[in-house]
Structures are given as structure tokens and as C-alpha cells.
Amino acid sequence: MLCLIAVAMLGCGNSGLPGASSQQHSVDNKTGKVKRNFDQAQIKRGESVYNTYCIGCHGPNGAATPEWRKPGADGKYPPPPLDSTAHAWHHSTEVLKKTILKGTPPEIGSMPAWEGKLTEQQVDDVIVWIKSLWSDEIYDVWFKNFEGK
Numbered sequence: 001m002l003c004l005i006a007v008a009m010l011g012c013g014n015s016g017l018p019g020a021s022s023q024q025h026s027v028d029n030k031t032g033k034v035k036r037n038f039d040q041a042q043i044k045r046g047e048s049v050y051n052t053y054c055i056g057c058h059g060p061n062g063a064a065t066p067e068w069r070k071p072g073a074d075g076k077y078p079p080p081p082l083d084s085t086a087h088a089w090h091h092s093t094e095v096l097k098k099t100i101l102k103g104t105p106p107e108i109g110s111m112p113a114w115e116g117k118l119t120e121q122q123v124d125d126v127i128v129w130i131k132s133l134w135s136d137e138i139y140d141v142w143f144k145n146f147e148g149k
């Protein structure tokens with residue numbers, strides 16, 4: 001009975017609706033484009049994770065390195081931009097998360113592993129911040145490729 005009251009009062013009845021991630025989105029009825037309704041507080045937290053741990057390589061606003069297609073002298077690629085201009089948006093949330101947690105194998109690339117250094121929440125936050133950098137167009141394409149099936 002207590003539970004029923006709690007459900008009524010807190011709107012737990014919403015648990016029947018699709019999960020948290022779908023609440024981050026809505027579809028613009030006019031354009032049919034998917035829009036982000038990210039939690040601004042989460043974007044801020046993600047930005048601060050980025051500015052502390054990632055900016056040194058990926059640059060301000062995730063915009064380094066302009067010449068990201070050219071491997072360096074060691075044959076490895078420089079840190080790519082994480083905004084719309086490179087390929088971060090070619091990856092699902094899961095793959096982005098795995099890349100951040102595990103890094104890239106040293107013989108292939110120089111992305112460090114963050115597992116054990118960042119909490120899962122910090123990783124989720126920084127991914128939301130990265131997605132907030134993408135243009136509306138790119139976000140729509142990304143969503144339809146990876147989440148909108």
C-alpha cells in the first residue's frame with residue numbers, strides 16, 4: 001500500500017515509459033529531426049571533466065587536432081577533434097565509452113585508458129558534453145544511426 005502511494009505521489013508510474021536516455025530526446029514535429037534535451041548540469045560536469053583531463057590532447061572545445069588525418073612521426077594518429085568535424089559521431093555511446101575507459105592499444109594509438117581514474121559517472125558526463133558539441137544535423141544523423149532503431 002505504501003508503495004502504491006509512493007507511486008502515485010512521485011509519479012513512479014512513469015517507469016513504464018522508455019528509459020532515461022529517451023527522455024534526453026524529442027522529435028521536432030516540423031523537421032522530423034531529433035533534438036537533445038540534455039541535462040545542463042550534466043553538460044557542465046562533463047565540461048569540467050574534459051577541461052581537467054582531456055583538453056591537453058583534444059584541445060579547447062574538443063577541436064584539436066586540425067591535421068588529425070595525418071599520422072605523426074611515430075606512425076600514430078594525433079588526438080582527433082571530438083566535435084562534428086571528425087569521427088567521434090561515427091561511434092555509438094557504448095563504443096565511445098569503451099574507448100574512453102580502455103584507451104587505444106599502444107601499438108595503434110595514444111589514447112590513454114581512464115578506467116579506475118574516472119568514475120563511470122564522469123565518463124557518462126563527458127560523453128554528454130562531447131555530444132553537446134555536435135551540430136543539430138550531426139546529432140540527428142548520429143541518433144538515427146545508433147539509438148533510433
Ligand code: HEC
Pocket residue numbers: 049050053054055056057058076077078079080082086087088089091096099100104108109110111112114126
Ligand atoms: C595523451 C593524450 C590524450 C588524452 C589526455 C586524451 N586523449 Fe582521447 N585520444 C587521444 C588519441 C591520440 C586518440 C586517437 C587514438 C587512435 O588513433 O587510436 C584519442 C581518441 C579519443 C576518442 C575516439 C575518437 C574517435 O573519433 O574515434 C575519444 C572519444 C576520446 N579520445 C576521448 C577522450 C576523453 C573523454 C579524454 C579525457 C577523459 C581523452 N580522450 C583524453 C589522445 C588523448
